[in-house]
Amino acid sequence: MRAPMASLYVNAPVMVTRRQLLSHMALVPFAPRLLHALGQSAPGADERADLVIIGGGLGGCAAALSACAHGLRVIMTEETDWIGGQLTAQGVPPDENRWIETIGGTASYRGLRSAVRDQYRRDPALLERARTNARLNPGNGWVSRLCAEPRAWLTALEAQLAPYIASGALRVLSHTRAAAVDVTGDRIRAVRVQDASGRTTVLHAPYFADATELGDLLPLSNAEHVLGAESQAMTGEPHAAGEYQPDNQQSFTMVFAMEHMAGEQHVIDRPAEYARWRAQTVSVDGTPWPILGFDEPANKRIGFDPVARTGYWSYRRIIDRTLFTAGKYASDITLVNWWQNDYSFGPLAGVSATEAAQHVRSAKALSLCLLYWLQTEAPRPDGGAGWPGLRLRTDVLGTADGLAMAPYIRESRRVRARTTVREQDVLRDLNPSGAQTTAFADSVGIGHYAMDLHRTTRGDTGGYGDTLPFQIPLGALIPVRLRNLLPACKNIGVTHLTNGCYRLHPIEWNIGEAVGHLVAQSLATRVPPVGIHEQRARTEDLQRTLTAAGVPLAWPTPLPAG
Structure with missing residues (x-):
């Protein structure tokens, strides 16, 4: 395959209009680095934004999009050359629920999926029977209803971010990771990041989101967090370990x-x-x-x-x-x-x-x-x-050795939050009421997947039963102490066990999207996230915002056929 045209623009002066940018993207499918080039300038000693997002995976991208939609200025870092995390740099087609085509995710996530399908429909080589299939699956893989090339997902993501990068509302710093966090009391003052050349930049903002794959900001900021498998004494979960096992993590x-x-x-x-x-x-x-x-x-x-x-x-x-x-x-x-x-x-x-x-x-x-x-x-x-x-195929994942740019990580450090979702909250067999879905009054989204844990570092294997279609509680996004740090990935208030059903692509996207809206409300009202969670009226204000943005907060009952 020919080299992506985007590589020609990485070091070129940026002198294009938004219309030119979007026109170029429509003509050049699978252009993986163009928007990184347009959104990134040389790091300086200090950078400021309304929201700094560390990590450019699905949660980070969704947080950036929803925050920018509110008019916020955002800086997002990414350790690899590609934003998109699981879908792109890690090379994992989306693991989704059976209702994803209609009600099983946010409107923006479903829009991302539609954009990927549209890329293939524009290919003259696609057969008509596939082109007219409303649920086109380019790979016909059976792990997902939409198996497509990582570059297709990347192009769709970058097209979503393009208007905000072109306007200057969003900057993406690729090949950049967090090196240190400046904390005073219960607030993060700044995060020092380092790029691949060793240059450092200090990022300042009233709010910071940890969208890294391993929850990197949690130890750097001394945020209370959990690593590995909790004990039964810690969570009361019937399937939890007899003792706390921080080294027991999913493969x-x-x-x-x-x-x-x-x-x-x-x-x-x-x-x-x-x-x-x-x-x-x-x-x-x-x-x-x-x-x-x-x-x-x-x-x-x-x-x-x-x-x-x-x-x-x-x-x-x-x-x-x-x-x-x-x-x-x-x-x-x-x-x-x-x-x-x-x-x-x-x-x-x-x-x-x-x-x-x-x-x-x-x-x-x-x-x-x-x-x-x-x-x-x-x-x-x-x-x-x-x-x-x-x-x-060394070209598919954008690397010389043919392996993905980054490991596919299933389990992260997890913040100690005001709400911790336990297996009692989601496992159907542990639900004595016979309810068909979970019920969190502070819901900021929905998801569904089996409580699926792959082989762990201590050799544990297996699933633990069917889960109810569940909700994402706002309390799981609120740290017990730090007031301006928000988890935006797999690092929310879940356990080793419930991470197994909350770690999937559309759920991570929903988490990040909710974080962007939450930060916007906190800045507009001058009430920190913990204050929004503590006051029912403010939580309901956030929920109305999410609903208007196309984020479902509850599953319909009865559930439709998948």
Whole structure:
């Protein structure tokens, strides 16, 4: 594939109008860095805004959009080259609820999904039967109703941010992370950030949002927070651990993209760590299974066949070549985020930067070993071994090694909040009233997903039952002490267990969107978020704002068919 046109603009002087900018984006699909270039200038000693958002994932982007819609000035940082977090830099198609096409998310999130579909509909190679499908799924992956290329999600996100970047309301600082936080009493005064070159900038604002994937601002600001698995004594949850286990965190994954070129040879060099991972087993219900394999019963039922285009091949497939005219794509393209490359052999939070970096390197090695095993040893239906035509697509995820820019992180540090959502609040089996949805009077959004925990660093596995369609309580966004810090990602007031159902794409977006509206109300009324939460009338004012913006606060009853 040709290099993205956006790369031509990264260091060029910015002298375009908003109309020119949007026109350019309409003509150049999948232009991943243009808006970063337009929204970023060289860091200075100090920068000021109404809201500083640390982290440019889905929650960060949604917070920026809703805050800017209220006329606020926003600075958002992002550690990688791509905003969008799970959908882009981490390479994960959206995990969503079955009502997402109509009532299962915010209007702006559904607008993002529509924009992605529209990009594909503008492609002349898309077949008419696909173009006219109101629920077009470009990859026909079965993990999601909308599996698409990370660059498509990126382009749609950047188009949403474009007007605010063009007007100067929003600045995006890429390759930038938080280095230190200046706290006085119960308020953050400033956050010092550092870019890839080592230059530092001090960001000042009345409000700060932590939209990082691991809740990085929480320890830097000494905010009360929880890491890992709580004990039953801490939460009263029936499935909680007997003791507090801060090192017990969900696995993360280094995603990669591949295609299958039948009759061709694309076997990578044997990875240096292949013998180690080939011998590695993981325990499921007390039985050890090879991590590189499909022997474990659930995995065996799914299977893998790139020729028949079944099993894991179609699971997270982002391009189904049969939806396009012959020759547009030589193969399907699929993303590999499977049981086999879930890395559960060490955490990323609560350890030194050196140890975390080592775990990331090992997770990358595991993913490449999985690819090599698929190419050389994986059992085929015809009795042979390996598919040498599997080719690593280094272009799909925007990296030289073909692996995602960032780890797919399932579990973050979590703020100690005024409300902590426990499994008693969401598990259907623990709900004696027979209610069909949860009930939080201070709701700022909705979501639904199973309480799904992937293999953890202590070897825990499994789901814990069906959940009720649930709400996002405002109290889960309000720290117990700090008055101007707001969680805007997976770091809200949930537990190790309920993080398993609150960590998904549309919910993270809803959380961030609510944070942007909350900050706008706090600035307009000069009442901090905790004051809004403490006063029912002010909470209701916020809820009216959210409803007007297309954020549903409760599930309808009875629930419609999905």
